[in-house]
Amino acid sequence: xxxxAMKRVSIYGLKADSKPILEKIQRAGVVEIQDFVEEDEVFKxxxxxxxxxxxxxxxxxxxxxxxxxxxxKEEKSGLLSSFKGRDVIEEKDYDTFxxxxxxxxxxxxxxxxxxxxxxxxxxxxxxxxxxxxMLVPWESFDMALNSTGTEKTAIFIGALPGEQNLEAIAAGxxxxxxxxxxxISKDKNQTCIMAVALKEDKEQVSSAxxxxxxxxxxxxxxxxxxxxxxxxxxxxxxxxxxIAKEEEEILSYNDKRPVIKFMADYQSIRAEKYEVASSLPxxxxxxxxxxxxxxxxxxxxxxxLEPYSVIIETEDVGEKEDSPVxxxxxxxxxxxxxxxxxxxxxxxxxxxxxxLISLFYFVFFGFMLSDAAxxxxxxxxxxxxxxxxxxxxxxxxxxxxxFMCGGLSAIxxxxxxxSYFGDFFQTVSSFFFGKPLVIKPLWLDxxxxxxxxxxxxxxxxxxxxxxxxxxNGFQLLKRKKVADFIFDVVVWYVVIGGLLxxxxxMQMIMDILAxxxxxxxxxxxxxxxxxxxxxxxxxxxxxxxxxxxNWGKRLLKGAYALYGITGYLSxxxxxxxxxxxxxxxxxxxxxxxxIGTMFGKGFAGIVIFILxxxxxxxxxxxxxxxxxYVHTNRLQYVExxxxxxxxGGRPFEPYSIKTKxxxxxxx
Amino acid sequence: MIEFLHANMGTVxxxxxxxxAASLAGVxxxxxxxxxxxxxxxxxxxxxxxxxKVMVLQLLPGTQGIYGLIIAFITLSQTGxxxxxxxxxxxxxxxxxxxxLPIAIAGYFSAIAQGKAAAxxxxxxxxxxxxxxxxxxxxxxxxxxxxxxxxxxxxxxNGAANVAF
Numbered sequence: 139x140x141x142x143a144m145k146r147v148s149i150y151g152l153k154a155d156s157k158p159i160l161e162k163i164q165r166a167g168v169v170e171i172q173d174f175v176e177e178d179e180v181f182k183x184x185x186x187x188x189x190x191x192x193x194x195x196x197x198x199x200x201x202x203x204x205x206x207x208x209x210x211k212e213e214k215s216g217l218l219s220s221f222k223g224r225d226v227i228e229e230k231d232y233d234t235f236x237x238x239x240x241x242x243x244x245x246x247x248x249x250x251x252x253x254x255x256x257x258x259x260x261x262x263x264x265x266x267x268x269x270x271x272m273l274v275p276w277e278s279f280d281m282a283l284n285s286t287g288t289e290k291t292a293i294f295i296g297a298l299p300g301e302q303n304l305e306a307i308a309a310g311x312x313x314x315x316x317x318x319x320x321x322i323s324k325d326k327n328q329t330c331i332m333a334v335a336l337k338e339d340k341e342q343v344s345s346a347x348x349x350x351x352x353x354x355x356x357x358x359x360x361x362x363x364x365x366x367x368x369x370x371x372x373x374x375x376x377x378x379x380x381i382a383k384e385e386e387e388i389l390s391y392n393d394k395r396p397v398i399k400f401m402a403d404y405q406s407i408r409a410e411k412y413e414v415a416s417s418l419p420x421x422x423x424x425x426x427x428x429x430x431x432x433x434x435x436x437x438x439x440x441x442x443l444e445p446y447s448v449i450i451e452t453e454d455v456g457e458k459e460d461s462p463v464x465x466x467x468x469x470x471x472x473x474x475x476x477x478x479x480x481x482x483x484x485x486x487x488x489x490x491x492x493x494l495i496s497l498f499y500f501v502f503f504g505f506m507l508s509d510a511a512x513x514x515x516x517x518x519x520x521x522x523x524x525x526x527x528x529x530x531x532x533x534x535x536x537x538x539x540x541f542m543c544g545g546l547s548a549i550x551x552x553x554x555x556x557s558y559f560g561d562f563f564q565t566v567s568s569f570f571f572g573k574p575l576v577i578k579p580l581w582l583d584x585x586x587x588x589x590x591x592x593x594x595x596x597x598x599x600x601x602x603x604x605x606x607x608x609x610n611g612f613q614l615l616k617r618k619k620v621a622d623f624i625f626d627v628v629v630w631y632v633v634i635g636g637l638l639x640x641x642x643x644m645q646m647i648m649d650i651l652a653x654x655x656x657x658x659x660x661x662x663x664x665x666x667x668x669x670x671x672x673x674x675x676x677x678x679x680x681x682x683x684x685x686x687x688n689w690g691k692r693l694l695k696g697a698y699a700l701y702g703i704t705g706y707l708s709x710x711x712x713x714x715x716x717x718x719x720x721x722x723x724x725x726x727x728x729x730x731x732x733i734g735t736m737f738g739k740g741f742a743g744i745v746i747f748i749l750x751x752x753x754x755x756x757x758x759x760x761x762x763x764x765x766x767y768v769h770t771n772r773l774q775y776v777e778x779x780x781x782x783x784x785x786g787g788r789p790f791e792p793y794s795i796k797t798k799x800x801x802x803x804x805x
Numbered sequence: 806m807i808e809f810l811h812a813n814m815g816t817v818x819x820x821x822x823x824x825x826a827a828s829l830a831g832v833x834x835x836x837x838x839x840x841x842x843x844x845x846x847x848x849x850x851x852x853x854x855x856x857x858k859v860m861v862l863q864l865l866p867g868t869q870g871i872y873g874l875i876i877a878f879i880t881l882s883q884t885g886x887x888x889x890x891x892x893x894x895x896x897x898x899x900x901x902x903x904x905x906l907p908i909a910i911a912g913y914f915s916a917i918a919q920g921k922a923a924a925x926x927x928x929x930x931x932x933x934x935x936x937x938x939x940x941x942x943x944x945x946x947x948x949x950x951x952x953x954x955x956x957x958x959x960x961x962x963n964g965a966a967n968v969a970f
Contacts, residue, residue: 480938585879588959715952718872721959725875732887764861765868771938772945 141490142432144461144790146174147439149427151448156418156425160411162442163427165802167794168435170462171414174428181419181426193409196243200402203249204395210385211392221538223529224801227400232802235400242401245394252384259377266370266377272356273370275323275330276363283366284358292340294333299351302329310350317343330355399799407795414793430455430462430790461486463787471496473539481775482785487617491783494609495774498602499540502773504547505595506719506766508584509727511558512759513548516541529801544766555584555591555720559755560727569735570744584721592717593651599713600638602773603706606781607631613782625681633674634706639667675700709777715769723762730754816891818898819884822905823877826958830873830912830951837866837920844924848931858930858937862923865944869908869916872955876908879962900968904961911954919947 147169151159163169177183227235275297276283287293298307301324311317316339322330335343359366418425431439431452440450455461463483467475471493478484478492507513520542524535552558556579567575584591611627614620641647643657643664659667683695733754734747779785795802845859880901881887893901926940 477938480935586963588963592956592960711953712949714956715949718952718955718959722871722875725878726871729874729878732882761864761868761871764864768861768865768941768945769948772942775938775942776946 140466141484142434142464142466142790144430144455144464145433145436145452146455147429147431147436148175148451149443149448150451151425151427151443151446153420153423153425155446155448156415159443159446159448160415160427163439164407164411164414164793164795166435166439166442167792168439169427169429169431169793170791171417171427171429171793173417173419175419175426177419180421182421183417184420190409190413193405193412196405197402197409199246199250200242200398200405203246203398204402206249206253206388207392207395207398210389213395218523218527221523221527221530221534223527223531223534224797224799226529227800227802229802235397236404238397239401239404242394242397245391246398246401249388249391252388256381256384259381263374263377266374269357270367270370273363273367275325275328276355276357277323277367279322279330279332279363281332282360282362283355284360287334287337287340290337291334292337292343294331294335294343294347294352296347296352296354297328297330298347299328299353301326307331307350311346312342315339315342315346403797403800406797410793410796429793432464432790434466460788462790464790465490465492467492467496470543473536473543474499476533476536476540477771477774479789481779481783483787483789484783484785485787487613488783488785488787489609489613489616491609491779494605495778498598498605498778499770499774500543500547501598502716502770503544503766504549504551505598505716506769507544507548507723507762508551508555508720509557509559509723510549510552511562512723512727512755512762513545513550513552515759516545516763517549518545520545541763541767544763544770548766551720553579554581555579555724556582557584557724557727559751560724560729560731562727562731562751565728565731565735570739584717585724588717588721589651590653591720592714595713595716596651596710598716599710599773599777602713602778603709603781604631604634606778606783610782621684625677625684629674629677629681630706633671633678633703636667636669636671636674640664640671643667675703709780712777713773715773719762719765719769722765723758726758726762727755730758811895814895815893815898816884816886818895819880819891819893819901820886822898822902822909823880823886825902825909826873826880826905826912827870827877828873829909830876830916831870833913833916834867834870834873837869837916837918837923838863840917840920841866841923841927844927848927851931855930855934858934859927862927862930862941862944865923865941865948866916866919868948869912869919869951872908872951873912876905876955876958876962879959880905883962883966897965897968900965901962904958904965906958907954907961908951908958912951915947915951915954919944919951922947 149159149163149169175181279295281293281295283295285293285295302321304319304321307319307321307329308317316336318334320332320334322332324330333343333347357366361369414427418427420426436450436452443450463485465475465478465483466472467490474496475492477495477499478490484490504513507516520538523538524530524542530538556577558577563575563577567573582590607627607630611623614623614627639659643659643661645657648655648657657664678700679693679696681696682699683692686692686695730751730753734750735743737743737746841863845863848859849856878887882889884893884898884901885891923944926943929936929940
């Protein structure tokens with residue numbers, strides 16, 4: 139339950155052992171590499187012979203091959219597969235996998251090659267179909283398209299712009315020229331013609347045609363259009379067959395996915411190892427690796443590296459050093475660790491707030507949901523997810539755990555306030571069976587008694603805020619800032635505490651918040667509270683700005699500090715959301731129950747009831763669970779952290795095995 | 806006519822309150838969610854894997870509509886318009902109408918403002934997905950005021966039930 143103590147570590151080893159040593163350290167995953175050792179005459183950084191880009195290319199190829207496989211056959215993935223986590227492989231599997239690596243590379247290359255080939259052939263098919271389109275106007279022509287003439291004649295095959303008739307074309311030639319023009323086809327864009335003339339008139343005919351805008355066809359082939367069309371169709375057919383064959387081959391590699399995935403993982407492990415290796419200062423025979431290590435992991439690392447001749451030196455981290463932060467909490471508190479991490483990691487001198495948060499988190503979460511039936515659904519759902527997915531990733535597992543505990547708490551508050559899908563049992567029993575079955579709330583019904591529930595919410599808020607203030611005091615004492623502890627923490631306890639005592643002695647407050655109960659404190663005690671508040675306020679006025687030497691400035695700053703009392707007031711009121719959101723869940727469910735019972739008791743009525751019940755409650759669970767989650771987070775981040783926590787620590791990023799598809803079994 | 810009004814005006818007024826609560830807060834939420842949705846769709850177009858995160862942010866301004874529904878529902882059932890016989894005096898009807906106003910007005914404006922904040926937070930997630938936790942807080946800050954209005958509406962309606970007119 140805390141921030142892990144970090145140490146600086148330097149590991150000296152023989153270059154001959156560097157490979158296995160680096161591998162062991164990577165597997166252990168407990169050292170964050172940092173260059174503490176300066177380069178000098180003896181220890182220098184050396185570039186490694188194999189560059190990282192080769193690994194990266196391999197990773198890219200493997201990913202691309204998987205992508206291609208996916209495009210032909212989607213990997214089966216259920217609705218809940220994102221909870222599944224990566225498959226675990228053990229060390230001995232890792233070694234046998236390693237032997238299959240060359241094979242994997244072969245598969246990858248073959249898949250990429252096939253895919254490239256298929257792309258090319260698809261391009262060819264498109265080209266052929268375009269030619270087919272171009273052939274359409276020539277289909278009735280029965281000579282080879284590249285015919286230029288016979289021994290005595292010249293033949294011109296081509297198109298004139300626009301739709302033209304024979305007379306118009308004939309008019310385009312000089313009168314004494316002997317030309318026979320045949321129109322093969324025409325549409326409004328072009329007129330396809332064949333012109334035959336004597337060979338000696340070739341030039342004249344050619345220039346006359348040019349003047350009319352004559353253009354040779356794009357397809358000049360030694361076949362008649364019909365022949366050529368058949369050839370093209372056969373070509374397309376052949377390509378299609380070949381593509382089908384190649385696709386089949388790609389599909390036959392579908393069961394090779396595991397090896398290919400392993401290849402990607404293996405290469406990324408090696409890429410990181412080589413990156414580290416090339417960053418290490420080395421002498422002729424030795425190397426040194428330096429970085430940060432959590433103190434609790436030192437023993438393990440020493441044991442792992444026992445077989446090699448290494449020297450492991452550790453030293454304390456300097457006072458002002460920017461060392462990385464890692465958190466470790468018990469099973470219960472670790473479920474809210476993600477909440478802390480998504481705000482900010484603690485910095486030096488701050489406490490890890492995970493434990494404190496876990497004390498309040500589920501209370502608030504449950505209060506905001508406060509429906510026993512919905513709580514059971516969430517609790518059971520999250521529990522099943524956890525049981526069924528043993529390999530769930532760490533962060534996700536914590537989050538699911540968070541919802542499971544939140545569900546449990548919602549059951550508790552649901553029983554307390556008597557809400558089971560709102561008034562489900564009451565409505566159903568009285569409507570369908572004519573006899574109301576009322577499950578009495580253990581404490582009170584929030585809807586008919588909102589003020590009392592509001593009071594409870596505000597009291598929770600006061601406890602939460604006071605705890606935050608206490609945490610601030612603890613941190614200040616740890617840093618030996620006694621003056622700050624007294625003037626920023628103790629005095630505020632007095633100011634707010636006194637105010638609370640005064641409030642609790644006033645009948646008016648009790649009338650509003652506690653249904654007119656007699657105040658627990660007499661007027662005299664209340665006045666003592668008020669005096670305490672006044673005294674505290676004076677202290678804040680004079681000491682709140684104690685960092686300024688100038689008294690005028692100091693008093694102004696003190697006055698501003700005193701103004702902070704409004705912050706306490708608004709912070710406490712902010713906890714009224716506990717009641718509002720808690721009411722919302724039950725009321726929406728009750729709306730479903732009421733709408734459902736509007737359609738009678740017949741068969742159709744029951745069907746409609748079930749439909750309405752399912753739809754509205756599904757939306758209800760979604761929205762209110764989300765609401766409970768985000769608003770609980772807000773109460774922690776704003777109201778609670780605002781009192782003591784800033785964060786901003788750098789996360790611990792160890793040199794470790796970072797894989798995408800497989801997880802290596804942790805010892 | 807006068808007699809009819811006298812007999813039913815209270816019911817009409819409470820119904821007007823419920824209608825305002827549900828519709829104004831609902832329209833506000835629709836606008837807020839729509840605004841955030843436009844931003845969310847843009848992000849998902851670039852990177853579909855962010856769908857889960859941006860959807861959560863898009864949903865945040867949707868709660869005002871639900872608060873409006875809650876108030877409308879409580880009003881309808883307390884006045885007996887839903888499942889009972891509605892017999893409300895004009896004064897009591899006015900009380901219910903007033904009790905509905907906080908969530909109607911604050912719900913409308915806060916949902917739109919929250920939608921804008923949510924759209925901006927979606928921008929944060931687009932650039933830095935790991936800052937989701939912080940991005941979520943900005944729209945939630947706005948929602949506080951809708952919750953306070955909801956609370957006042959709930960307390961006022963509850964108080965109205967005990968007023969003898």
